Amino acid sequence: MRRVAITGMGVVAAIGHDVEAFTNALRAGQGGLAPAEGLDQVPKGIAVVGQVRGFDAEARLGRDRLPMLDPFSQFGLAAADEAIAMAGLDFRADPALGTRTACIIGTGGAGIATLQDGFVRLFRDGKSRVNPFTVPRYMGNAACSHVTMAHGITGPSFAVTSACATANHAIGLGFHMVRGGGADCAVVGGTDALVNFGNLKAWEALRVVARDTCRPFAKDRTGMVVGEGAGVFVLEPWEAARARGATILAEMIGFGMGADAGDIVMPSVEGAARALRACLDDAGLDADGVDHINAHGTATTANDVTEARAIQAVFGDRAGTIPVTSTKSFTGHALGAAGGLELVAAIQTVREGYIAPTLNVTEVDPECPLDVVTGAGREGPVGTALSNSFAFGGLNAVLAIRRAE
């Protein structure tokens, strides 16, 4: 089996439309949650969202492409462009590599905004036609397909969907393909565009959205905040990256996944713990080998307690001493993109030796007895980090990375 290097990453989120802006916001402790902008109407129970504001799609992607691109594809494509440029790869110039490259870009909501626009025309405005590109815009593989088309990636390519764990599944699959020799490169991640009236209504209807803001692991948390964005990565064999002199951002060392086989919305301690253990096994790590956990940390009552108990079940006495943070306090819950945004945060943590804080924590919930990083964040070397994603539907996926050495 081959070692796997992460040589590129790209991100679009409420706190920045590229890696530099995203990282600066994490450093400065500047969260991106604010009242929704630009909607005709905002549902009553939605106080703030992790909305991607002021994204210049025309500048990033070109005007000609936009008619075919739902916002979820715009975010995914912009993040992929950044990641591939950072990796310094040009698949069009090297078609043989393009053929040996996998492209796996997942999504939770796919083109929900496009569908909504069509339904508004039909059912509210009494029009008889929808956008002629409704189907190619909304289909769940649209973002993946556009990345392959933009970059000449002709290897195994598809989209995955597993709600909040989507990006981790996409990234983990690409990691296993590169490690096992099924692909010589992988462009992987997740994307979602979720801040639209109908989708916010749907989340509000489930009664799990925060009254005020996202406060992961806090005693007074009142729920999750809907976010959006994209996180995309380039993975390649370590030796190939070294040989071509690429900058290695971090090493990907493990991926564990599993299903709760429990409830469609209530998470399970055992299921989450199984995925954590599977990841440690895959990485060849023992419980002492983990320096940091980027938590799923949605700030719902159910998730945070379940996640804390799963961490306790796996790490025992060490559970209270491993620094844990939730990037969702900055970005909101970007669902299919969440694992991507959080892997960018985790990679920057191992690179820079700085763990960004969990924002908005007034007092850590005694039911979540973890070392939750708050305040100004924490400086200090971090060798290995896990990134958790535990989805609605009980589909869990955990990634492990190591500082490049």
Added chain:
Amino acid sequence: MSTLENKLFDIVVQKTGLERDRLSRDASIKDLEISSLDFVEIVFAVEEEFDIEVPYNANTMDSDFNTLGDIVDAVQAEVAKQQG
């Protein structure tokens, strides 16, 4: 028993299959073993029935609503607001 209370208990029976004689203003939601998801459905049905929005959050359910009477009061307050 008010009409509103009656209607609300009808909805609870319909959504949960609980015996009607177990329902009263003082009946505890916990003791009745109404799950948070059942409760989401109940609130939805109540909102549809009375054309109101009940400020219910599954994350803080325990502190906001202890008894069926608490729901009756919340609905009454929202209905009054709407009529006011």
